[in-house]
Every structure is written in structure tokens, then in C-alpha cells.
Amino acid sequence: MHALSFVESMMTRFLQTVYSHRIKAFIILLLVFVGYVAANIPNLQKDGRVEAFMHESDPALSTYYDMRREFGQDNRLVVAVAADNVFSTEFLTKFSRMHRELADNVPYVSEIFSPYNIPFIEHENGGLYLEELVRNMLARGRNPEDLRERIMSTPLYKNFIISEDGKTAAVVIEPYRYAPSTNDCVPDPANGVTCAVAFTPLDERDLLGGPHYAEMTAAAQEIVANYQGEGYDVYIAGAPVLSTEIVKMMEQDMPRFTLACVILTVLAMLVLHRSFLIAIGAFLSFVMAIFSTLATVSLTGVAMTPPTQLLIPMTLVVGLCTYIHFIATLLKTRAAEKDGLVALKNAVKKANTPILFTALTTAGGLVGLAAAPLAPITALGLFGTVSVGLSYILAMLWATLVFRTLPERYLDRQTEKAGVIATVMRKGAMISANAPRTTLAVCGGVVLAAALGIFQLSYSHNSLLWLPEENGARLSTEYIDANFRGTVNLEMVITPTEGSDFRDETLLKAVEKTAREAYAAVDIPIGRHTSIISFVEETNQAINDGDPAALTIPGQEQIWDQILLLEGQGIDDMKRYVSMDYSSGRVSFQTPWLEAKLYSDVIATIETNFETALGDIATVESTGLIALLAKTSKKVLDSMTISYGLALGLVTVLMAVALRSASLGVVSMIPNVAPFVVLLGLMGYLNIPLDTFTVLIGGIITGLIVDDTLHFFYNVRQRLNAGEAMETAIGDAMSDIGRALFTTTVVVMLGFTVFTMSSMSNIQSFGMLMASGAVLALLSEVFIGPAVLMLYAQFKEAKHQPRVSAVANVPAE
Secondary structure (H helix, E strand, C coil): CHHHHHHHHHHHHHHHHHHHCHHHHHHHHHHHHHHHHHHHHHHCCECCCCHHHCCCCCHHHHHHHHHHHHHCCCCCEEEEEECCCCCCHHHHHHHHHHHHHHHHHCCCEEEEECCCCCCEEEEECCEEEEECHHHHHHHHCCCHHHHHHHHHCCCCCECCCECCCCCEEEEEEEECCECCCCCCCCCEHHHCECCCCCCCCHHHCCECCHHHHHHHHHHHHHHHHCCCECCEEEEEECHHHHHHHHHHHHHHHHHHHHHHHHHHHHHHHHHHHCCHHHHHHHHHHHHHHHHHHHHHHHHCCCCECCHHHHHHHHHHHHHHHHHHHHHHHHHHHHHHCCCHHHHHHHHHHHHHHHHHHHHHHHHHHHHHHHCCCCHHHHHHHHHHHHHHHHHHHHHHHHHHHHHHHCCHHHHHCCCCCCCHHHHHHHHHHHHHHHCHHHHHHHHHHHHHHHHHHHHHCCECCCHHHHCCCCCHHHHHHHHHHHHHCCCEEEEEEEEECCCCCCCCHHHHHHHHHHHHHHHHHCCCCCCEEECHHHHHHHHHHHHCCCCHHHCCCCCHHHHHHHHHHHHHCCCHHHHHHECCCCCCEEEEEEECCCCHHHHHHHHHHHHHHHHHHHCCCEEEEEECHHHHHHHHHHHHHHHHHHHHHHHHHHHHHHHHHHHCCHHHHHHCHHHHHHHHHHHHHHHHHCCCCECCCHHHHHHHHHHHHHHHHHHHHHHHHHHHHCCCCHHHHHHHHHHHHHHHHHHHHHHHHHHHHHHHHCCCHHHHHHHHHHHHHHHHHHHHHHHHHHHHHHHHHHHHHHHHHHHHHHHHCCCCC
16 A cells, blocks of 8 residues: 555645645646647537447548548438429429528539439430420429429439428439548649649549538528428428437537536535635536546547537536545534644545545546447546546635635634534434344345336447437428438448449349338338439330330340440449449438338348349448448447446456455445436336437446445444444544535535436436436445445444454464
């Protein structure tokens, strides 16, 4: 334990220096804080994309990015317009104007499709040509009703640019594959602008990301807002819109949460301690810790995601627990010792070890999160550990500065006697200590009853349902999903084996047959499927004078000829479904935005059917946003198992080290685990699913529970070493730290209630559960903690008694 003595000595010297030079310390602290935060916070990024939940090294994400590089985007914006008659001249004139404005003013647009510009494949004089019938018809003043049947009978367009019932038309915007680079050059020979020939490998170019999607969404929303009106109902959805809306919610919530946490913290501390200085110290400690942590996030280039918002309450828990316990210890030592420096030294000696180990055990719980398979949870674990370190140092520092600044008359009023709160908590602890078996039987029954609810616990990942029911992005997504049967895609990338390519007749027929069978093979709606086969079939029908029976895959020779015709006409759209050399192709299935776990069976079924149908002639790999959503859903449970397992192991070891007893360390985990079990059971009974927020409850609540347990058990241990009996030690320990335990619980509970103000439903649930967890943690410490300590003492005494008896009965020589 020499290392602990060294840490205690260094902390004493540091804080005594701060105490003696408070003005200099304050100025240096303020300058460092302002400089660090000002240099980094402005660059803080936010990301609500599905991809942001995956690690960059995740094979699923690599496969998805490879697909985007090869074939193009599946992140599309969809602008749908409902009207009484979408085939009227009046409607299409207005719709076409909106289409052109979107094409001209939305940035990063690679392709844009709608009834206005969609090409029809026509065959004339042995050749193919494309005609934008709607645009041409409007230009010639003809009646668009003449095209209704043609558009509605074309599979390529149904549930893409026109709904199945023909009452809603859509503009589909496909973004760039890659983000623009400062080195990009656009030649303009007329003005003498030339570009040097340069080649950048595709895997070195940055893909279009969250900020670009936000720009696109904002521009599109601004344009369509001008067209919204009676008889012209506009809906805008798609993955870019949803991710942008989530980021917007984050930007609204983070300042509100921070401000509310600060206000509640100051008020609670003001009421409980009746000192404005102590309240301000808590405020400054929390604010500096959270902003320094966010500045560190920004410095590393990691984007804030919805789960990493939880750094705010995490910092609140750790920082305030440290601050409250240390300021309470300072005031108690000052009551016995009038010399401030000596009182400070005594306070560090008394409180630093449990405070330090509280920080270490909390960090241990967060290290468990750092091993999670979901990127935001890993980030929360890593930066949460940073937050723990900063909170520990800043809380100790600010408590010292406040202690040095408090007026003498306030300090002289302090007493070592237990107050009303501590007295009440002592009585509760003594009830438990006097009847440990009865207390544990009652508490065990409650925990067991709650634990049964765990069997009803489900897991979920559906970011659409995070948004309020009246949210525009959610309503638009639900409308388009209902009328077009989908806003997201499942991609099947098919790679023919050596000696074949994606123009092989046998392969194409097997692919199309399997794709058509997928509609009946799965339990979710599929709006459409698209591949290069769709264009081959359309071409074959055009060549055969529009005969509906010819909407099929022709023979091998005709396939080659028709693909050559399509290439000759420059139909770039089909190239989005096949590689440049036809070595691979994709089949896109359009489906609604659903609960992510529902996609797992769908993907497995479709992928298995393709593998069975294709056999040895091709390999199949699933990807796309749906595949990422499905994998994210599974990783929620993986994260829980890995994170909680590591956290439990690390916390147990650190508790044993802090208490200098392996057996006592294990016993101390009982009041630590019980509140968490009850919380999980409540989630099951209340039908609150495990998601990327609620799965973090265990890791974060650990900080609060461990803080209470460690301070209580450590205080008891110190009193036992001083010769007190267990029952007396329990009562005196609760008298000593009861007020601090109660204060941390109240302040943390109020802090978590802030999250019930969130616009996002899952964060509301998280806040409610964490506030409940704070209360459960306190109750566990008051009742379960003393009971297990008494039984532990009785067990140790019973184990020791036979040895004493045996020694006493040994005959004298």
C-alpha cells in the first residue's frame, strides 16, 4: 500500500499549495481551462448516422463502404408529394419546378430521379433511345393522363418514383459517393483553367459523411417548404434526413441538459449546505469537467453520437460524488481542527483513499464499456474514463478553493455531531444491523421479484422511434414507408465465380427468380427489388414492341446485345447495379424502416436462398443500411454481456484492494449489484427495451453505487481497525458519512431527471431509470450494506471461534 501513501502525500502537497496560493491557483486553472476548451470545442462534431454506431475496423462496415465505392450510395433523400391527381398538368408543372430547384440547389447530388426526368427505354429502327416522356409531354402541351398506364405498369418506377396506388409522386436524390476535396479540380478550357492529371486510390478518398448529409437535408427542406400547401402535401425522408434530425435533437438537448444539470446542482447544494460558495464550487467543478471532456473528444476527432451525450450525467455523478464527500470531510475536520492547512491534511488522509478508489472503480466499470462492439459505447467508455480523472482532480481542487474562501463564521458553525439527515440514516442502518437476516430476507424477496422481470426484457434498436410521434422526419418516414413500402435498402452483392460474370444467362435467371421469391419468403414488406436485370427486362420488352410478355430475361446472345445497346445509349443508371467489368453486381431490396432485430431473420432468409439458388456459380454477401441496423441490434446484447462482465470483474478486484480484503471486496458487491438487478427487472415489467442507451445503465450507475458502498465500507473498516465492534462501526460510519450519501443521491437524482426533458423517447426512459437507480442505490446502502456486514462479521467470528476453543483445550505439557 506504499503507492497509496505516495498518492496521498502528493495530493496533500498539491492541495495545500492551492490552499496557500488560492488566487494564483484560480487564475492558472481558469487560463488553462479557457484556452483548452476554446481551442477545441468549436471543432466538436456530431453524427447520427447508422454507420456511426460501427467501429471503423468492423468488417460489416468495411463491406458496406466497399459496396458504396463500387456501386454508389444507398443513402437517399426521398421527397414525396401527395395530391388528388398526380397526373394532371397543374400538378406536374409545379412538381417539375420543384424537381429542377432541388437539382440546382441541393449540394452533393449525384443523381436525381422523378416522373419529370425518368427515362423511358424506346426501340426504333433497330436501336434504343431514351425519352423523358413527362418533360417532353409538358413541353408539347399534351395531357399527362396519357402516360398514367405506362408509368404505373413499369416495374422500375413503381414504389420508386410513383406509389402503388398512383396517388403520390416522388423525387429520389442520390448523393455523391465521395466527399469533395480541396484538391478537386474542374477544368474550364474556355477560361484557360486546366487540371493536372492526378489519381487518388478510391480507398483513400473520404466518403460523403454526416455534415454533407446535413447540408443536403437542410437545403432540400428549405426548398420543399416553399411548395407545401393545400392539395400538395410534401414529405421528406431517407437515412440522411433521419440522421440529420437526430443530430438536430442532440444540438437542442445538450445545451438544455447541461444548463438544467447546472441549475439543479446549484439549487440542491444551496439548500442542503446553505452556502452559495459551496454551490458555486460544485457548479464550477462540474462545468469544467464536462467541457474539458468534450474538448478532449473534439481534439481526438471523434464525433458525438446520441449515446455519448451520456458523458454529461456521467460527469455529474462522478464529479459531484467526489466534491460532496470531500467538502463534507473538510467541514468535519475543520470542526475539530481550527488550522485550515492541518484540517486539509487530515481531510485528505481520511477521504482521499475511498475517493480515489471510487474514481478507479468507476473507471474500471467504464473500461468495460470501452471493449464494447459498438463504437459510441466504446467512445463513452474511453472518454468517460477521461471524465473520471478530470472530475477527481477538479472536484478536489474546487473543494479546496471553496474551503479556503468560506468565511470563518460559517466554518465555526460546523460540528462533528450527526445532523438530522445522518441521524435518520443511522437509524435505518441500525434497524438492518440489528436484524440482518430479516432485512436480507425482505430485500432479497424484493430483488428476486424484480429479477423475474428480467425474463421479459427485450432488446431494440430503432432510431426512428427515438423521435417524438409528431416529429416531421418521423411522420414523413412513416408516410413514405406506408405508401412506397420502404425508405432503406438491403443490398445483396453477388460475385460470379471465375470464368463467369454478371451477364451470364444462368446466373441472371437464378438471381431474378430468387429475388422475386423473397417477397413471400419474409415477414416484412418489400417495396421493390432492383438490379441490372431490371434494365435488361425493360430493354427486351421495348425491343418486342412493348409486349408485356417480353418483360423477361432473354437468351444469352440477346443479353449481350441488349447490354451493349444500353451502354451505347449511356444509361448510367444501370451501372449503379453492376461493377465496371461486370465482375459483380448487386440486388437492392427496398424495405421500411423497422425495428432492427426484425431484419436479422430477413437477411438470413434472403441470403440463404441466394446461396442455395446460386450454388457454386457465385458468392453472396449482404450489406446496406439494413444489414448495419441488424448487426447493430445484435451488438447491443453483445455490448451488455462484454461490458457488464468486465465491469463486474474489475470493480470487484478494486473494491478488494481498497478494503484490503478479498472476502470483504466480494461481500461489498452485494449492495452494488442489487440495485442494478432491480432496475433491469423494472425495465422488463415496464416494457422498456435494452437499446444503445439503456444498455449503459449498469456501467454508469456503477459510479454512484460504488461511491456509496466504498465510502461506507471503508469507513466501517477503519473503525474496525480502531477496535470498534461491527455494530458500533456501522452506526458511527453512517453518522459520519450519511449526510454526504444523501446529498449525492439527491443531487444525482435531480441531475438525471433532466433527461426526462429530452425530445428523444429513449433518453427520457434512460433518465427516469437512472433517477430511480440513484434512489435504489441509497436504499441498498442503508439496508443491504449493514445487513451483509453484520452477517460477514458473524461468519468471521464463527470461523474464528473453533480455533480459539481448540487452542484452549490443548493440555499443558
